[in-house]
Amino acid sequence: MTYRPFFAGLLALLPGWGTAQQIPVVEKQLPNGFKLLMVERHNEPRVAGGWVAHIGSSNERPGITGIAHLFEHMMFKGTPTLGTKDYPKDVEIIAAQERVRDLMRAEESIMRDQWRRGELADLTKIETRTDRWKELEKEFKKLIDQQREILVKNEFDRIYTTAGASDMNAFTTEDMTGYFINVPANKLELWMWMESERLLRPVFREFYAERDVVFEERRMRTESTPLGKFAEQFNAMFWDAHPYNWPVIGWPSDIPEISKAQADEFYSLYYQPANITLILVGDFKVADAERQVNEYFGRIPRGNRPPPEVTTLEVPQLAEKRMNADAEANPQIDILWRTVPFRHKDGYALNVMEQLLLGRTGRLYKGLELGRQVANTTWANQDSKKWAGAFNIGAEVKDGKTHEEVENALYEELDRLKNEAVPEEELQKVKNNFAAAAFRRLSSDFPILMQLVVNEGLGDWREVNEAFAKVQQVTAADVKRVAASYFTRENRTVARYSRKAGTGAKADPAP
């Protein structure tokens, strides 16, 4: 296939070449509310298929934090015909399991009461459970064993794998839940069948074992990593009003309390067609795919009421916030500023700024690592989420240097952005890299799919084609103005990490 160049104006800036590239998306709307995006590419006999639901942790509320992500796991558990040998019995067992779980929840309420009064030290310890809870657990196990006799393990996955599909996975963020897979080009209809069936009639079997899996995921990513727990609390103190302040994986006491009934309710509200965009990239014909999508996904009824949007706006931050942590990690500084959400007009200057700071010719490397020699590692990132955004910079403190020296050096680099116009050549360097990235991102189907999933999930897939031009229009004056408006003292939250005593090398002096 060939890509057509857009934005001829760039030619003047970039001698010899300089046309960024569009992803040629065909957009369709289904009568029941689904949006469909298609990109035909015939480089390999495969199709990368995915869909994104506009549902993330920011749509949750306290008490059920983590449900959007748990839900992502449940979407692989099958349908009435996939995953069980006896659906009526399966439904019966699931209902019986819920009755036992309700009784267990009543016991958990008693245990929480004991915990509040200080009679139980640790609710996660198996020994602290009430006798009644332990009895009920045995009853529940019996029902699990019964269900296992009629279960067809991971059949959803097996059917795809046996058809030559690969890379099946999903992810959840604060703003979206994305599902994706890669299928042989001749099996596109299988994708239609599998994805429309799990949206039409999902069955949330093995709910409680999967809840345990999610808790292991929390232990793996957050609780047993050197900085995971701290990063979670740092994030929680950064956002005041906005639901971005709880973790996507959920608070530890919420995950084990999420019920299947809550999951059912969640599904019917947030997984309706109007809240989902279907995306196909690869070796197919647009007309054929559209016909099949209408046939398969057209069966799914439009929901009863539209899902509510997140209406909470972050309140302006009035004072600098700081966290001083002792962790099993090298000493480092991490700083966040409130900035702007996806597609905000200032976001492009912030993207430029991020690139001015990063890389082998970036200002942080030159200024802090090579120049002042106060840091060994530095980072910068503009994170434009759907409803709000943040800019992050940070550095690891070099031996013999102080947190203060590093923090001040970081501010000095930001002050230069506020006070001095970026030299034209340096700005052009950054723009050249954005323009080249517009080509590099087109190397194969899967990355194209993921760009569409993420941008659509953030609010509008068109950004994949429009951002590159907007970045090219950023001026040195824009950078100065935007730096001055966001990088202020009262707008920042700072974490200083020191190495926890006794966790260093032999030669390290005790802190």
Add this chain to the structure above:
Amino acid sequence: MNLFQQFSSVVFLLSGLLACQSTLAAPIPDRPEKLSYPGLTFEPPNPADYRVLLKAGPVAYVLPDRELPLVNISVTVRVGNYVDPAGREGLAGFVGHLFARGGTEAKTAEQMDERLAFLAANLNSSIGDSSGNVTLNLLSKDLSEGLALLRDVLTKPRFQENRLALYREQSIAGMKQRNDDSTAIEGREREFLAYGDQFWACHYDTEASIQSITRDELIAFHRKWFHPANFTLAVSGDFDRTDIIARLESLLADWPFTGDKTPPIPTNTRIAPPGLYIVDKDVNQGRVSILLPGVKRDDPDYPAILIMNDILGGGGFTSRIMNRVRSDEGLAYGAGSSFRGGIYYPETFMATFASKSRTVAYATSIVLEEMKKIGENPVSNEEMQTARKSFVDTFSQRFATKAQVAGTFADDEFTGRFANSPNFWKTWRSRIEAITRDDVQRVARKHLHPDQARILVIGQKEEILQGHPNHAVNLKELTANRLNIVPLRDPLTMKPKDKRDPAVQ
């Protein structure tokens, strides 16, 4: 018709077949098996069509690709961590890191970095265990300038002193984190158990070795190993085949020094005795690696091992270990096994997962049970079918882009696979299709001996050994040998920490 056109016409033909699938819509069936699909054939590209023997000695795989205005050049160098002299551990990695970011004789590191960045060109280098790599990805309009820079880097790297000093400090700062993350401890101790501390891959850099490396040693290292006889090239992108070959010839012509022939990779591995090995670490999830002696990838059993391992624990959600440890019991987020055939020496079989401290023993017993079962009874036909298809029907993905084709073929050239079996990929699917259930059971019996397992656990020792009241499993009884408490290593010397030394905890 040039070679590029021949290949692309294969792809075009396939998409032509797909156009025939517009049939009238039948009612949607209740099960996906009832769907029928149009045919799909895929033939892998033939390496001989792209192989070019350059005058200076190396082989290049050259694949024009006019879709995007980009060129990819990858130079693989026959060198690796195994050539590090004693006391200079980390030297190869040092050279790999600084090579493309330390300037050239003609340009300071700053001048080179700025020019590359302005051109939006990516020039990177690294040296790993068994190969080194220098890559250049740039816009085709800048090809001449990029190749001139690449020639300068390959023949006259500067290894600029301030970059060297920074990397030295970064390396030592990195070492200090060696005991922070249980994943890092697991990866490292697993290597020690699998291959032994006499083996080169377990010779980690230390503060002393990094401090002792001088710029002269980097220069000597470069002049010894970086010469065309040690190179293999993969080149793809927006160019004319004849033109790029001429450019590659001049890139490598008149090399200013001769260099040495790289010695063979030492293969003196020694796996630890069976047993339970615990590193005490205060994290609420224990990480487990179960090890057994492995094979090389040219072992006649290897294709059957691939299928066997896929069914056991390699196939993700269709594998037995994942089904039981994760889906049935909710004991882990990830659980599985790998049985990589080593290229140069046998790589160990490995089953891994992470579970909360109290259920580590129970989950370990399930994994061992599955390792035993797969040798005791034949796998099902359905499992065979799923495993075969997961290899055979995803085959085209290896050749999805021209850069991948070039990379795959250059890798085969480098590792000697092309010389030994030039039709390796052409016949690969039929070798997988030929594996039977008997083969799977036979290789499981031959290679999986759970009673000989080396079980490495990183986590809260006491909680892990205590186990779970609902599951009567004693971790200590799961293996043939005794319990070994493995001390953490001092991160800067890699010597096991001595408990008697009060300065060390």
